[in-house]
Amino acid sequence: IIEGKSGVFIAMPSRKTRAGEYKDVAHPIHPEFRAELQKRILDMYDSGNVQDDPGVEL
Known part of the structure; x- marks a missing residue:
């Protein structure tokens, strides 16, 4: 996640x-998948439920 x-x-x-x-x-090969992936990752990030753990499941 990068802050631009x-x-x-x-x-x-x-x-x-x-x-x-x-x-x-x-x-991602398909733009729809990229959009969904980004949405899920940023939703988790915004919720504050992300820990410094590479094993976090999305």
């Missing part, structure tokens, strides 16, 4: 290339 100038958004996992650019290593 126009609000928070989710970023997909990425890796830095030898050229110094960041490329996504995973991303």
